[in-house]
Amino acid sequence: MIRTTLQTTIRMTGDILQRRDGKQQILPSIALRIADHHLHASGIIPHTSDSNNDNRLYEHDWFCVSQAVDCYPIDRLVQKSMDNALSSLFVMKVGSSSIQFGNALTMKDELLATTIRVFCRKDTSTDKLDPFSEEERDRFLEFQQPTTSNDIVMPQLERFDTSLPSEITNTTTKPILSVKVGPSHINFGNHADHASLAEVAFHALSLKGNKDKECTGLTINYINETYLGDTLDCYCYDDKVYVTRTSNNEEKSLVLIAK
Numbered sequence: 001m002i003r004t005t006l007q008t009t010i011r012m013t014g015d016i017l018q019r020r021d022g023k024q025q026i027l028p029s030i031a032l033r034i035a036d037h038h039l040h041a042s043g044i045i046p047h048t049s050d051s052n053n054d055n056r057l058y059e060h061d062w063f064c065v066s067q068a069v070d071c072y073p074i075d076r077l078v079q080k081s082m083d084n085a086l087s088s089l090f091v092m093k094v095g096s097s098s099i100q101f102g103n104a105l106t107m108k109d110e111l112l113a114t115t116i117r118v119f120c121r122k123d124t125s126t127d128k129l130d131p132f133s134e135e136e137r138d139r140f141l142e143f144q145q146p147t148t149s150n151d152i153v154m155p156q157l158e159r160f161d162t163s164l165p166s167e168i169t170n171t172t173t174k175p176i177l178s179v180k181v182g183p184s185h186i187n188f189g190n191h192a193d194h195a196s197l198a199e200v201a202f203h204a205l206s207l208k209g210n211k212d213k214e215c216t217g218l219t220i221n222y223i224n225e226t227y228l229g230d231t232l233d234c235y236c237y238d239d240k241v242y243v244t245r246t247s248n249n250e251e252k253s254l255v256l257i258a259k
Contacts, residue, residue: 003042003089004042004044004088004143005088006041007084008087010030015081019073021073023077024075024077025071025073025077025214026077026105028202029199031071032117032195032218033195034103035069035101036064038087039101039117042089044089046059057188060122060130061124061127062120062122063222065221066117066118066159066222067118067157067194067198067220068117068155068156068217068219069115069217070114070153070216070217072110072112080110083107086105090102090103090144091140091141092145094132096129097132098118099118099121099140101116102115102145104152111152114155115155116156155219157219160259162257175234176236176241177204178233178234179200179231179232179234180229181231182228185228192230197232197256201243201256201258204234204241207236218258223253223255223256224253224254224255225255226245229247230246240258240259241257241258242254243257
């Protein structure tokens with residue numbers, strides 16, 4: 001069964017941000033977590049059979065390479081969160097080996113958040129992009145954005161320059177935040193979950209942020225994977241945060257850029 005809509009809960013104790021204007025909103029990283037769970041539970045990407053013994057959810061490897069989220073102010077969201085929210089999932093674009101998914105999170109008639117997320121499919125044996133067949137493309141396009149949601153304004157994806165600014169590569173520059181990747185960050189693919197990484201990026205941006213500006217959205221490009229035991233260092237430069245990974249052998253690489 002394909003689940004393009006899914007009821008979900010908003011935790012009043014941990015998922016809601018108190019805004020300076022007196023209203024409340026869902027945290028951007030929580031909106032991404034809900035969208036991610038809905039995608040993997042939906043069946044739009046076919047699951048492996050129940051007889052599969054290696055605990056894989058999918059036959060292929062799927063990687064999130066970019067995502068964006070916008071969150072909206074709501075009056076008395078804490079009180080309203082005693083009711084369930086509704087997640088609506090749809091396909092926006094299908095490339096040769098990538099899919100752009102859209103998601104709208106609502107509570108009754110109020111829009112809580114919208115997300116756009118791009119996933120690429122890789123072959124598990126070669127680690128190369130694995131193009132879709134025409135039959136697969138047609139199947140994914142069956143779940144395109146419904147006309148009833150065409151009036152919803154979706155967030156904008158951005159592509160960032162992946163070179164590290166010299167101000168960050170300078171060995172004397174200290175990170176604004178450092179996080180050790182633990183079990184709570186790891187997903188079923190055995191690497192750090194991109195929604196968990198979004199939480200780290202949002203945390204760093206909040207530490208740097210303009211105190212007169214609400215943190216209503218987040219845009220992320222994912223560059224490299226990161227694993228259990230790695231250290232994530234967050235560096236702020238201009239309006240972005242650069243998150244680098246230092247592995248156990250002290251090798252450093254860029255994991256993501258967010259703003």
